[in-house]
Amino acid sequence: xxxxxxxxxxxxxxxxxxxxxxxxxxxxxxxxxxxxxxxxxxxxxxxxxxxxxxxxxxxxxxxxxxxxxxxxxxxxxxxxxxxxxxxxxxxxxxxxxxxxxxxxxxxxxxxxxxxxxxxxxxxxxxxxxxxxxxxxxxxxxxxxxxxxxxxxxxxxxxxxxxxxxxxxxxxxxxxxxxxxxxxxxxxxxxxxxxxxxxxxxxxxxxxxxxxxxxxxxxxxxxxxxxxxxxxxxxxxxxxxxxxxxxxxxxxxxxxxxxxxxxxxxxxxxxxxxxxxxxxxxxxxxxxxxxxxxxxxxxxxxxxxxxxxxxxxxxxxxxxxxxxxxxxxxxxxxxx
Numbered sequence: 001x002x003x004x005x006x007x008x009x010x011x012x013x014x015x016x017x018x019x020x021x022x023x024x025x026x027x028x029x030x031x032x033x034x035x036x037x038x039x040x041x042x043x044x045x046x047x048x049x050x051x052x053x054x055x056x057x058x059x060x061x062x063x064x065x066x067x068x069x070x071x072x073x074x075x076x077x078x079x080x081x082x083x084x085x086x087x088x089x090x091x092x093x094x095x096x097x098x099x100x101x102x103x104x105x106x107x108x109x110x111x112x113x114x115x116x117x118x119x120x121x122x123x124x125x126x127x128x129x130x131x132x133x134x135x136x137x138x139x140x141x142x143x144x145x146x147x148x149x150x151x152x153x154x155x156x157x158x159x160x161x162x163x164x165x166x167x168x169x170x171x172x173x174x175x176x177x178x179x180x181x182x183x184x185x186x187x188x189x190x191x192x193x194x195x196x197x198x199x200x201x202x203x204x205x206x207x208x209x210x211x212x213x214x215x216x217x218x219x220x221x222x223x224x225x226x227x228x229x230x231x232x233x234x235x236x237x238x239x240x241x242x243x244x245x246x247x248x249x250x251x252x253x254x255x256x257x258x259x260x261x262x263x264x265x266x267x268x269x270x271x272x273x274x275x276x277x278x279x280x281x282x283x284x285x286x287x288x289x290x291x292x293x294x295x296x297x298x299x300x301x302x303x304x305x306x307x308x309x310x311x312x313x314x315x316x317x318x319x320x321x322x323x324x325x326x327x328x329x330x331x332x333x334x335x
Contacts, residue, residue: 041066041110043100046288046324054261054281055335056308056328060102061288064323070112071095072316072323075177076130076234077294077309078139080154086132087294087311088141092116092125094152099309099327115141115150115158129179129234130294131187140214142176142189149179149189149213162214164189166207166221177293180235180243182266185211188243190224190232201225203274204232225274230260236297238330239306241266245277246295246310255320259283259292261310263335280335281328283310290324291315297330304332 046061065071074095076088087095097110115127129142130152139152147167151160167176167189174193181187187209196203206224211217224232230247237243247260264277283292290312298307308328314321 036067036069037112038067039109039112040068040107041071041095041097042105042107043325044105045103048288049286053283053287053328054279055263056261056281056330058287058326059307059329060100060327062100062325063288064325065318066110068112070114072314072318074311074323075128075293075313076141076179077296077311078130078132078236079296079298079307079309080132080137080139082298082307085296085309086130086139088115088127088130090126090128090144090313091316092127094127094130094157100325102327113157115152128175128177128293129189131179131181131235132296133181138181140179140181140187140212142179144175144177144192145172147172147175149176149187151214160214162216164207164209164213164219166219170205178232178235178245180237182237182243183241186266187211187213187217188235188266189213190235190245192231192233194231195223197228199228201274202228202230206275208269220271222269222271223274224264225276226262227260227279233293234295236295236308238263238297239299239303240332244295244297244308244330246292248291248293257289257291259289261295278335288322288324288326290321292324292326302332306330 042065044063051058070093073089074087075090092115094113126144127141128144141150147170148163150158171193177192178190189207191205194202203223206222207219209217209219229249233248234246243264245262249258260279261281262277262279293313294311296309310326312324314323
């Protein structure tokens with residue numbers, strides 16, 4: 001093969017390998033040495049050129065790292081209180097940690113917890129979403145492959161699991177990606193799979209549960225509208241009752257991720273009508289970008305504004321991706 005053609009083939013091969021790693025459900029994993037169980041997580045601040053992101057102020061960004069074998073792959077995020085976050089990983093482990101200082105490198109002894117069996121296989125542990133009831137302290141998680149919803153203890157261990165009949169037909173690797181418990185007790189669960197798409201938008205299945213799915217609450221089906229190519233990957237409720245929806249798009253050439261944050265109003269949910277939202281932030285350069293999959297809201301003491309935390313899923317491919325944590329600020333004057 002001519003040198004030029006060989007070089008182009010090598011380029012294409014490298015791009016294909018990276019793109020394969022970025023594909024949801026198709027992982028080229030880094031493999032930390034088994035047995036590394038250090039609880040230490042290091043937080044390194046990331047310099048920012050911009051301090052405004054759409055309707056948000058940017059208050060901080062960090063690169064998280066740890067030698068712990070179970071670190072990485074975070075697809076869900078909740079705020080247990082104003083200073084404690086719980087992240088859920090797609091290998092069935094949770095990470096509970098304290099919010100880091102903004103302007104210096106820091107480390108802390110965090111809590112790594114298996115949600116169930118310590119060495120559960122992926123199809124039994126693909127935790128993709130978390131949600132929280134700030135009144136009772138209850139935590140719930142949604143699992144792909146199993147198409148299940150579980151209740152957790154505050155330290156991130158699974159206590160009870162249910163398999164809602166309405167989710168049984170969802171694709172094993174494009175099932176429940178986003179979930180939020182609303183203040184009125186309803187649960188919203190979104191599917192990653194596209195139900196229908198056209199040049200202007202995609203439609204995804206959204207289940208509206210009347211109450212806790214673990215208590216046998218019934219559900220009805222809605223459709224969530226997103227920009228073309230963007231899948232809903234997490235949700236969190238704002239103090240005013242509206243819902244922030246985090247969306248992710250995989251771009252293969254060149255391989256990269258872009259994200260969106262949109263605001264949806266639960267009062268507009270209706271059977272047979274697409275649930276429409278408004279994009280209020282674009283997660284793309286010059287912001288540090290990666291596979292953002294988890295979002296959490298911490299209401300201000302005023303009960304109007306909120307801190308918003310966003311975490312990325314590094315797919316356990318540290319050669320190409322990072323675990324990034326963003327802190328944003330939502331003000332009452334935002335859209």
